[in-house]
Amino acid sequence: MNKSELEEIGAVIVAAGRGERAGSNVHGPKQYRRIANRAVLARTVEAFLQHDRIGPVAIVIHRDDHKRFATAMEDLNVPRSYIVVEGGADRQASVRYGLEALESAGIGSVLIHDGVRPFVSRSVIDRIIDALDSGSDGALPALEVADTLKRRDNEGFVEKTVERANLYRAQTPQGFDFEQILNAHRSAASDAMFAFTDDSAIAEWSEMKVKLVAGDPENIKLTFPEDIDLADRKLSSAMHSGHWLPDIRTGNGYDVHALVPGDGVILCGVEIPHDRALAGHSDADVALHAITDALLATCGMGDIGDHFPPSDPQWKDAASYLFLKHAVELVTSAGGTIMNADVTLICEAPKIGPHKQAMRENLARIIGIGMDRCSVKATTNEKIGFVGRQEGIAAIATATVAYGAGKHE
Ligand code: MG
Secondary structure (H helix, E strand, O other): OOHHHHOEEEEEEEEOOOOHHHOHHHHOOHHHOEEOOEEHHHHHHHHHHOOOOEEEEEEEEOHHHHHHHHHHHOOOOOOOOOEEEEOOOOHHHHHHHHHHHOHHHOEEEEEEEEOOOOOOOHHHHHHHHHHHHOOOOEEEEEEEOOOOEEEEOOOOOEEEEEOOOOOEEEOOOEEEEHHHHHHHHHHHHHOOOOOOOOHHHHHHHOOOOEEEEEOOOOOOOOOOHHHHHHHHHHHOOEEEOOEEEOEEEEEEEEEEEEEEEOOEEEEOOEEEEOOEEEOOOOOOOHHHHHHHHHHHHOOOOOOHHHHOOOOOHHHOOOOOHHHHHHHHHHHHHOOOEEEEEEEEEEOOOOOOHHHHHHHHHHHHHHHOOOHHHEEEEEEOOOOOHHHHOOOEEEEEEEEEEEEOOOOOO
């Protein structure tokens, strides 16, 4: 048995970057962006905390990011501890601080990983550990370069075509003998050698033997704003039997309002003359309330009462299309595309049939979808119960929303 099988393996996850290329000004550093509702960094860290061969994990963060980091770690699904380290002026310094934080942990080797590679798989981590187990000083996951490579001159023309045979794209995690890589980092720092772009380059410089193992095309580094969108879309689908399934969600909603003396009701935004009215804080449009709840249900956004409390005087006599419009905005900003809305009104009177078309037109306009995706149905309650006694009108609604259309936050 060799040393790395006897000694524990540590991990350093570098997440101290400011992420200018992915638009830090607007959304903050990309390791803290959320993809499919969880922080990128939480997903990355989890891959290491979950691995049974990996012991102590040090996460290197920027000193201004403690609050962001704490928020991101609320998304962790693994009850394991980690060490938080403040980073340095650049990635290289940050890695060194991470390694130094593990110096007293008694580990034999260490994996160093980018915080913005959340799709690292267990098998990639295993391949690196296997290479270390079989005696390599270091190992890194790499992918063969498939495209033809061009070197550009200053005027934007091709200077030459670069021979691509034996060229590989380096990924992380990169694994190393702990003592050797720590010493290499320290030597590089004391020699003021700061231009290394990954840890393998430092290992190579200090004459460690670094083995290439198969990388994973899915193990991408989130670098540009569109990478975040793509990652979000990808995670918003579910893998099932080898196929990506779309994230289609269904919500239901139910509402009742009492009938009181009056001269008309409003249903799906249509005013219908009647010898009674619906009682309620707003315009008491049960149909729109039920559809609003159905939509909110598809993204876990609670119900209409959470967003428009009846105790709030500003919603007194409010037109209910405002509630539905707000739900549509919430669903859309959560990445949803509304596929259809269906409502059934349950009442003895007034007659709904003559107004169904106008109701569907209203729904289509408020929700912003085609009329073929809007359905309004009606039934009586066969004179049974409170609806049968004409004490109230009920509505039940269903909405279907496809998520992961690339729109978020
Ligand atoms: Mg209501």
